[in-house]
Amino acid sequence: MNNLRLLKYSLIFFIVHLSAQKQMYKSTMVVDTSKNKKFTSSIVMANNKIVFNADNFVLYAIDKDSYQTVWERKIGWRSNTAPYIFKNTFFYGNYNGSDRKIHQYDIETGKTIRELGIESINTKPHFEKSVMYTTAMNDGGKQIAYDLEKNTVVWQHKINFGADVQPVYLNDRIVVNAEDDLWFEVDFKGNFINKESETFTYIDEMKVTAKKFLFLSHDQTPLTKEWLRKNKLADSEFKIEKNQHYTFVLNEKYLTVIGKKGKKKIQLDLENLISPEEYENQTLSAILNAENKKIWLIHQNHLIHYDVKKEKMLRNVFLGNWRPQQMILDGKNIWLISANDGQLYHLEFEPDENINRIMQETKARQDHLKCDLPNPDKIKAAKAAEEKFKN
Numbered sequence: 102m103n104n105l106r107l108l109k110y111s112l113i114f115f116i117v118h119l120s121a122q123k124q125m126y127k128s129t130m131v132v133d134t135s136k137n138k139k140f141t142s143s144i145v146m147a148n149n150k151i152v153f154n155a156d157n158f159v160l161y162a163i164d165k166d167s168y169q170t171v172w173e174r175k176i177g178w179r180s181n182t183a184p185y186i187f188k189n190t191f192f193y194g195n196y197n198g199s200d201r202k203i204h205q206y207d208i209e210t211g212k213t214i215r216e217l218g219i220e221s222i223n224t225k226p227h228f229e230k231s232v233m234y235t236t237a238m239n240d241g242g243k244q245i246a247y248d249l250e251k252n253t254v255v256w257q258h259k260i261n262f263g264a265d266v267q268p269v270y271l272n273d274r275i276v277v278n279a280e281d282d283l284w285f286e287v288d289f290k291g292n293f294i295n296k297e298s299e300t301f302t303y304i305d306e307m308k309v310t311a312k313k314f315l316f317l318s319h320d321q322t323p324l325t326k327e328w329l330r331k332n333k334l335a336d337s338e339f340k341i342e343k344n345q346h347y348t349f350v351l352n353e354k355y356l357t358v359i360g361k362k363g364k365k366k367i368q369l370d371l372e373n374l375i376s377p378e379e380y381e382n383q384t385l386s387a388i389l390n391a392e393n394k395k396i397w398l399i400h401q402n403h404l405i406h407y408d409v410k411k412e413k414m415l416r417n418v419f420l421g422n423w424r425p426q427q428m429i430l431d432g433k434n435i436w437l438i439s440a441n442d443g444q445l446y447h448l449e450f451e452p453d454e455n456i457n458r459i460m461q462e463t464k465a466r467q468d469h470l471k472c473d474l475p476n477p478d479k480i481k482a483a484k485a486a487e488e489k490f491k492n
Contacts, residue, residue, distance in 0.1 A: 126168045126447035132156045140443035144427050145183040148208050151436055154179055156443045172211040185226055192222055215252050227270040236264040244277045256291030258304050269317050283311045319343040322363040332365055342388040349391050358409050375401050385425050399428055418450055
């Protein structure tokens, strides 16, 4: 490793390890902790509560302030996908020993408000009054509109494996994946929107027009396989988050930030922030928050805060002691499920102003300690001046 690379990682080391975390809480749920155990669990935050689906098939609601268990309920179900919140309720699975169904639960009590006639919710729902639009398993993968008050499916279209891909909900239409890189459009009444196209697919045995792309950016620019190849993202799994300014794509090597009309703004090589020597298999990699022009992400047990506009890392917090399996942020609070033991933890970390001060002091210390390589021209000039002075 050359001197410059060593200096870079030593600077990161100081920043990471001076970004102290304080453990405030650890749950004591009874879970199987067999050797090499892989836990299946999830968390979500709502109404001052952390709803925690532990590996033991139980749902818990933990008060954020007192850490008291408000309620718990055995649901016979566990998942790495967090519950979906709707007002003072949430949607999550329930298995009674023979059938799995989605239940709508009351956040305050954990009681079932209604059992829905679908097996799973596969992507983040969109709500219009009492109607939920989502993809689901309902005798196969479907795009559905579900009336919660009437507890019935309003309309549905069979999309098979397209149900695992997040639809795009616009003001007047829904852009839906029909498997692979084919997409079609429907309005909110379920009617197909056919446009001029040379590409077609079949939905419910009907021929409908389609377009080919992998996903839409924040300004509805279609991004294709060719775009991925051009930008070093082909043949890799990735996570996507969007806000009004950017589309963020996170894979095992890069954080890519996409601006208007599919233009790449930044492609951040994560190995410049995290030494490859720290890498381990099957760690959590996720975009936690992408509001405005700053982003929080977790990658290789590092919690990274990055300013996209200034192209500057604001914070790099090492969480290797806990090895997060699932994680949410709440201000300066970290709630995570540890891959070590399947327990829920609450951590606090330093406020931004303290971290900025530490980073500035650390950089000044590194600059002070840094030794520049000798400059041959300056040495030669100095010797010449010395000889001239002697004469």
